[in-house]
Amino acid sequence: MSGRNAFYAQSGGVTSVINASAWGLIQGCRARPDTFGTVYAGREGIIGALDENLIDTSKFLDDTLEHLLWTPGGAFGSCRYKLKGIEQNRTEYERLIEVFDAHDIGYFFYNGGNDSMDTAHKVSLLASEMGYPLTCIGIPKTIDNDLAATDNCPGFGSVAKYVATSTAEAGYDIASMCGSSTKVFIMEVMGRHAGWIAAAAGLASERAEFPPHMILFPELTFDADDFLNEVDRCVADYGYCVVVASEGIAYADGTFVAESGVKDAFGHAQLGGVAPALAKLVGERTGHKYHYAIADYLQRSARHIASKTDLDQAIAVGEAAARYAAEGLQGVMPAIIRGDGDSYTWSIQPADLSDVANHEKFMPRDFITDNGYAITQAARDYLQPLIEGECFPPFKDGLPEYQRLDLERLVARKLAPRA
CATH class of the missing domain: 3.40.50.450 (Rossmann fold)
Structure with a gap:
């Protein structure tokens, strides 16, 4: 029965x-x-x-x-x-x-x-x-990896693998052309309040000169002037700058950099695209040629x-x-x-x-470097096993x-x- x-x-x-x-x-x-x-x-x-x-x-x-x-x-x-x-x-x-x-x-x-x-x-x-x-x-x-009471969330490891891979691949592309073309590339990834997906991009960087040169976390306040200074420094030191930005980065007053003013079905602020907003800022304030990409649904559907x-x-x-x-x-x-x-x-x-x-489970501060733009070894140790293995x-x-x-x-x- x-x-x-x-x-x-x-x-x-x-x-x-x-x-x-x-x-x-x-x-x-x-x-x-x-x-x-x-x-x-x-x-x-x-x-x-x-x-x-x-x-x-x-x-x-x-x-x-x-x-x-x-x-x-x-x-x-x-x-x-x-x-x-x-x-x-x-x-x-x-x-x-x-x-x-x-x-x-x-x-x-x-x-x-x-x-x-x-x-x-x-x-x-x-x-x-x-x-x-x-x-x-x-x-x-x-995919946000922000559930409490669990070490990680199903769905996150695959997004992390996609983002780290895409960051590395885009980095090779930009590096090959930066002498006469694009200097700054910005990739937007999901993550309203927690920067786990953006952090995963850091797995692609084995040394400081490797992309991503900057990661923008929603756990930290976005400072436009400091951001632009760091972009200029990376371009001067490496010839180009690859930035991975979480969609939820916000200014000191709590306003999302990409807030559209619309609410979604869950009552969350609809974010309007942080990558184009940052790209516009880079273009207007530094004059560097730029490109940007919004991973959007591609990152979560990449089986x-x-x-x-x-x-x-x-x-x-x-x-x-x-x-x-x-x-x-x-x-x-x-x-x-x-x-x-x-x-x-x-x-x-x-x-x-x-x-x-x-x-919500946020990125621990000790997972982010002191300058706020990269991940620490502790973060690498946490993230690395979650992207391993092919299926x-x-x-x-x-x-x-x-x-x-x-x-x-x-x-x-x-x-x-x-x-």
């Missing part, structure tokens, strides 16, 4: 390995038929639950699901949709429980970042208050250069989520714990969602052989549409 059904949803910005977590979870549930019935996935994340658009993953054969291990994006669809506090919008939370009850769902797995862990925590509390038996487990995912460590950890947190639920744990998230010793080891342990929800997808006709799932396999609705 099978157990109660489970609901899985992907949330927020996706990564190149989030689908591997989905694979780990689904396989973990399939291996425990006495505990889990059908695993339903929400089409477009939590919106799929609210709208009762549920995908029956039991319809997918193991061979089909295996493609999740090397396909980027969110296979079941993700969304930027933040459920407000229970006291502000109890109706939406009650709608979730209503849908879960209609489909005999006793397990809720939410795969996302800070806001998602907060949602999973709140749903857990409300289900308990309403007397509805529901096990809520968060599954960590964020072709994913880190094997990252892939393994993404699978592991999905598998652990199923195991924790089967063991009766409630309101937890599988966290990655770094082992002691010179060689890199890691394990998975449960962390309470209350210790993760709405907490190339299969290729066909010269391109990665990715696969889209058939998301039309929706379960028949049992409820009226939500208001």
Whole structure:
């Protein structure tokens, strides 16, 4: 006899390995038929639950699901949709429980970042208050690497590998032309409040003269004059200057260098592009010829250069989520714990969602050099293992052989549409 059904949803910005977590979870549930019935996935994340658009993953054969291990994006669809506090919008939370009850769902797995862990925590509390038996487990995912209670976050290692590689490759390009062409190259990477992705670019620099010559961290105040002086110094010393800037760098008054004045669905300030803003500053104040690039979605979708460590950890947190639920744990998230010793080891342990929800993990100051423009050896020691190992997808006709799932396999609705 099978157990109660489970609901899985992907949330927020996706990564190149989030689908591997989905694979780990689904396989973990399939291996425990006495505990889990059908695993339903929400089409477009939590919106799929609210709208009762549920995908029956039991319809997918193991061979089909295996493609999740090397396909980027969110296979079941993700969304930027933040459920407000229970006291502000109890109706939406009650709608979730209503849908879960209609489909005999006793397990809720939410795969996302800070806001998602907060949602999973709140749903857990409300289900308990309403007397509805529901096990809520968060599954960590964020390229920003800013989740508390875990050493690092699935999705980050692959972005770090992409950014470090791109920085090195662009550096060779600029160095070959700087005598008569571009002197300054600026690459913008994601990271609103935490500079982990920008820091990863520093792995490309084996010596001071190697790019990146400057890294701009959101943890430190941006000083335009000091920045421009350092650009001039690098051009004078090395012939060119490669800058990697986190999208969230801000002035002393807290204003983002690239703030657009628009809010996104989570209520965060929409950032308008720090690279062109810095490039304009360089052009107007120094006269150096410049180019810039915005890594944007390319950095988080680059499955072709994913880190094997990252892939393994993404699978592991999905598998652990199923195991924790089967063991009766409630309101937890599988966290990655770094082992002691010179060689890199890691394990998975449960962390309470209350210790993760709405907490941000920033770059430690001792990971950043005194001048504020590079990473220290401590940062290198932390970052290096996370980008190691290759796990190339299969290729066909010269391109990665990715696969889209058939998301039309929706379960028949049992409820009226939500208001």
